[in-house]
Amino acid sequence: MTELDELIERVARGERHAVARALRIVDDHPEVGRTLAYRLHDHRRGAEVIGLTGNPGAGKSTVADCLITLLRKAGKKVAVLAVDPSSPFSGGAILGDRIRMSQHSSDDGVFIRSLATRGALGGLSSATFDSVRVLDAAGFDVVLVETVGVGQDEVDIARLAETTIVVLVPGMGDDVQAIKAGLLEIADVFLINKADREGVPALEKSLRQMQSLAPEHGSWEPPIVRAVALRGEGLEELLKVVTLHQEHARSPSGRDRAVSRANDMFDRLLDAALVERGRGRLAKPLVLARQRLRAAGADPYAEVLALLEAPELS
Numbered sequence: 001m002t003e004l005d006e007l008i009e010r011v012a013r014g015e016r017h018a019v020a021r022a023l024r025i026v027d028d029h030p031e032v033g034r035t036l037a038y039r040l041h042d043h044r045r046g047a048e049v050i051g052l053t054g055n056p057g058a059g060k061s062t063v064a065d066c067l068i069t070l071l072r073k074a075g076k077k078v079a080v081l082a083v084d085p086s087s088p089f090s091g092g093a094i095l096g097d098r099i100r101m102s103q104h105s106s107d108d109g110v111f112i113r114s115l116a117t118r119g120a121l122g123g124l125s126s127a128t129f130d131s132v133r134v135l136d137a138a139g140f141d142v143v144l145v146e147t148v149g150v151g152q153d154e155v156d157i158a159r160l161a162e163t164t165i166v167v168l169v170p171g172m173g174d175d176v177q178a179i180k181a182g183l184l185e186i187a188d189v190f191l192i193n194k195a196d197r198e199g200v201p202a203l204e205k206s207l208r209q210m211q212s213l214a215p216e217h218g219s220w221e222p223p224i225v226r227a228v229a230l231r232g233e234g235l236e237e238l239l240k241v242v243t244l245h246q247e248h249a250r251s252p253s254g255r256d257r258a259v260s261r262a263n264d265m266f267d268r269l270l271d272a273a274l275v276e277r278g279r280g281r282l283a284k285p286l287v288l289a290r291q292r293l294r295a296a297g298a299d300p301y302a303e304v305l306a307l308l309e310a311p312e313l314s
């Protein structure tokens with residue numbers, strides 16, 4: 001058994017040290033991490049991936065903390081990936097997150113990890129995607145991904161998460177400006193946090209106005225939930241709504257998103273793999289792979305792997 005095989009076995013058994021080591025590899029040595037991610041194919045378990053995005057200080061970590069508590073009560077194992085902004089604040093944010101969530105640090109069913117790497121073009125790094133795969137294989141039922149909603153991050157979080165929660169805060173002045181148009185496209189749920197502050201009705205009103213002007217969001221209208229995460233208020237409601245969204249996302253009418261996520265992952269993996277190996281005669285196997293991806297549950301990692309091993313390739 002190679003060292004990597006052994007690590008994979010131990011990750012799949014949910015051994016904490018192995019999970020930590022695998023995540024470190026993914027973050028520090030992305031190429032090895034990618035190999036690891038491919039080889040976790042047989043250990044996929046279908047964790048719920050929930051994205052938390054919003055401006056710095058909106059309360060994402062506080063919300064994550066509350067969600068951990070609720071999900072643990074429901075008997076679920078929870079992992080949190082905090083993706084640090086590439087801003088000078090990141091050091092402080094990591095420390096803050098660690099301290100806030102430290103009450104869970106002795107709980108074996110909770111795993112919290114900050115990721116340092118950023119994508120080459122901004123946005124989430126492929127290490128973030130691969131890390132989710134590691135945590136899924138390790139048996140975490142829910143993976144929360146916290147990211148500051150800047151630029152490409154917003155788009156990427158919707159590509160990674162089954163459910164994206166956009167955290168907003170009232171009283172930020174010009175609400176319509178604070179709610180960037182892009183957020184409407186990615187939000188499955190709006191959370192108005194710090195609802196103990198003034199300006200909640202105004203924010204909710206502008207949100208609803210923007211929603212009514214926005215093009216159809218398919219069969220799911222993103223609900224608006226209010227919370228005071230600092231006091232743990234409104235989080236049960238948030239979780240209820242997230243569960244509803246998960247059900248929707250896994251139903252036939254919500255399946256499009258999952259398929260486009262799989263396709264997107266496929267493109268990312270394929271691009272990376274082709275850069276490494278050079279382009280070959282990919283047309284036919286590529287078409288077949290895309291057909292398979294149209295079925296729910298197809299694994300983009302496995303498809304790219306199959307493609308690279310296709311006999312048509314010289």
Ligand SMILES: Nc1nc2c(ncn2[C@@H]2O[C@H](COP(=O)(O)OP(=O)(O)OP(=O)(O)O)[C@@H](O)[C@H]2O)c(=O)[nH]1
Binds near residue numbers: 058
């Ligand atoms: N008044 C009030 N303050 C809150 C609430 N939730 C969080 N806060 C405070 O807001 C500050 C930022 O909270 P965080 O959870 O660190 O926010 P964040 O979005 O994770 O911040 P970054 O990771 O730095 O982007 C902290 O001081 C929290 O105590 C709330 O519901 N009401």
Ligand SMILES: [Mg+2]
Binds near residue numbers: 093097146
């Ligand atoms: Mg935070």
